[in-house]
Amino acid sequence: MRRLTLLLLFLVSIPISAQVIYEPFYSSKLGDTREIKIQLPRNYNPEEKNKYPLIIVLDGDYLFEPFAGNLDYQTYWGGIPKCVVVGINQVETREKDLFYDKDIYFPAHEGASFFEFIGMELIPFIENKYNVSNFRILTGHDSSANFLNYYLFKDNPLFRAYIAFSPDLAPEMANRVQERLTYINTDTFYYLATADNDIAQLKDKILTHNSLLASLDNPKLHYRFDNFTDADHYSLVSLGIPRALNNIFALYKPISKQEYTDQVLTYEGGPFKYLEKKYNDIKLFYGFEKKVVENDMKAIAAAAIKKDDLDALKELSKLARKEYPDSMISAYFTGMYYEQENNLKKALQYYQSGLLLKASDFIDKDVLLDKIYSLKDEN
Structure with a gap:
């Protein structure tokens, strides 16, 4: 626990030296204004031709800062590429944002609107305003880690990498994701994490989810699973972020x-x-x-x-x-x-x-x- 506590203190203490922008974003899909957080790379210059991977962080109220801090630290040393990170605050709208139909287990009503808001409004806005590449990462925790899976089922998925921290999986989700990833024909990264002291009812489903994904033999799927010791439902996030990023950007790393x-x-x-x-x-x-x-x-x-x-x-x-x-x-x-x-x-x-x-x-x-x-x- 001491090691974990020190790591958390270290991440919190990292100065976010990259440019961080806080701004309201009106969504016609949601009929509402959302607060988003945007971290640009250090020394970001819009006139340069550099393209940066885009990371969308659900539950941005608490997940954005750990991601932004860890990313800023790792890019400083050149281990992973600089990225544009966008967090979506959901503290007051989380339940309706992540809503799915209790019969078919897919987004409905406000949940369907939130799904479209990300793909049809937020991503085009970021692409028009900043120099981002088409390599996109989506991450979430708990219910939002379940929600990110829905983007896999588009004919042409918007994201190339998915980071799911202790997902609260909807019924049939594990089987559906396994089936989808069996035949996916674009290089896709999928990171899944739980912990010894994770919420028991979530962990049982996550372990089943892992067993299904681990059995897949698809060269286009790049899968990693972590079951952290000495961590719980919340602290596993700090351990999982660097693991996930290092796995996704393994090819980018300098020759070892x-x-x-x-x-x-x-x-x-x-x-x-x-x-x-x-x-x-x-x-x-x-x-x-x-x-x-x-x-x-x-x-x-x-x-x-x-x-x-x-x-x-x-x-x-x-x-x-x-x-x-x-x-x-x-x-x-x-x-x-x-x-x-x-x-x-x-x-x-x-x-x-x-x-x-x-x-x-x-x-x-x-x-x-x-x-x-x-x-x-x-x-």
């Missing part, structure tokens, strides 16, 4: 030691081709481009040297000069290529030229000087 060993070194096309494939997959999968990060360049350089792949190093040096022309890494990787080619004079020229450029996360003057002195000693 395991990925380096299992995939980079064994890729048939060679290290640089693997790098190209990884970043093309990110663009295809998430709907936006990611600039090649220095960590991944280091991994590809190491693999190229290990496999004696000069062509990979040559292509990497071109990429470094293109993506980071004012950074020391452009000179460093070009110098590395010529050094491996045994053209030490040209390697030395590039290492020396890098001293006039800006230091990067891994390459500074000390690194370049070590290379320069080493080559001079060899001559």
